[in-house]
Amino acid sequence: MIRVQQEDFDIGAEIAKVKAGRTDIGAIVSFTGTVRDCGGAVTQMTLEHYPGMTETELEHIETEAKSRWPLQASLIVHRTGTLRPGDNIVLVITASEHRQAAFEAAKFLMDYLKTSAPFWKRESGPEGDRWVEASSRDESAHGRWEPPKNAAE
Amino acid sequence: MRLLYFAWVREKTGIDVEVVELPPGIATIAELIAWLRTRGPEFDAAFARPDVVRAAIDRTHVRHDAKLGGAAEIAFFPPVTGG
Numbered sequence: 001m002i003r004v005q006q007e008d009f010d011i012g013a014e015i016a017k018v019k020a021g022r023t024d025i026g027a028i029v030s031f032t033g034t035v036r037d038c039g040g041a042v043t044q045m046t047l048e049h050y051p052g053m054t055e056t057e058l059e060h061i062e063t064e065a066k067s068r069w070p071l072q073a074s075l076i077v078h079r080t081g082t083l084r085p086g087d088n089i090v091l092v093i094t095a096s097e098h099r100q101a102a103f104e105a106a107k108f109l110m111d112y113l114k115t116s117a118p119f120w121k122r123e124s125g126p127e128g129d130r131w132v133e134a135s136s137r138d139e140s141a142h143g144r145w146e147p148p149k150n151a152a153e
Numbered sequence: 154m155r156l157l158y159f160a161w162v163r164e165k166t167g168i169d170v171e172v173v174e175l176p177p178g179i180a181t182i183a184e185l186i187a188w189l190r191t192r193g194p195e196f197d198a199a200f201a202r203p204d205v206v207r208a209a210i211d212r213t214h215v216r217h218d219a220k221l222g223g224a225a226e227i228a229f230f231p232p233v234t235g236g
Contacts, residue, residue: 049235050159052212056213118209131160135234
């Protein structure tokens with residue numbers, strides 16, 4: 001399941017929802033991305049996105065993860081709008097019978113999300129505003145995974 | 154055709170969405186960018202480094218050599234920075 005929302009999320013509540021009524025799950029991994037203040041340089045972050053394409057891309061990424069690992073459940077929640085240091089940005093939860101699939105799928109989801117989901121961060125601070133630049137580390141993290149079959153890129 | 158601009162591409166063009174009639178002979182994203190740059194200094198500035206601008210046709214990432222075909226919506230934006 002995927003969600004794009006302005007509101008905060010409750011990690012514990014989201015994990016509880018993934019588990020609710022199920023006894024077949026043996027491993028749950030969650031990743032949370034949060035806003036850093038970068039030593040005081042960032043006082044606010046605004047997340048812009050491409051409504052419509054964002055949801056399509058996140059669903060595509062989730063489908064790809066499910067084709068690669070035996071996941072029993074997965075969740076991606078990404079926030080948009082204005083956030084402050086310490087605020088949650090993104091949540092990924094993966095559930096599987098065994099930990100390896102859950103760990104790997106969570107990392108895969110984040111690596112793909114970082115390079116293909118159409119979100120853009122703008123940081124504000126005492127020095128002014130700036131658009132965050134894409135990181136080559138994110139590109140290489142993405143590149144470590146085998147490309148999907150029928151990859152367009 | 155609907156054109157959308159996001160993040161600093163939107164800031165530089167000064168618009169987020171517009172509907173345009175393309176002149177004949179524009180078949181690819183690269184050709185569309187070249188035409189957009191002739192529309193004014195703000196467009197020229199937005200696409201001054203076309204290699205760093207990403208494109209999507211009907212909400213799917215494409216390269217600059219992609220054919221426009223019967224696209225209804227084309228978007229231009231910087232490399233993504235979510236997560």
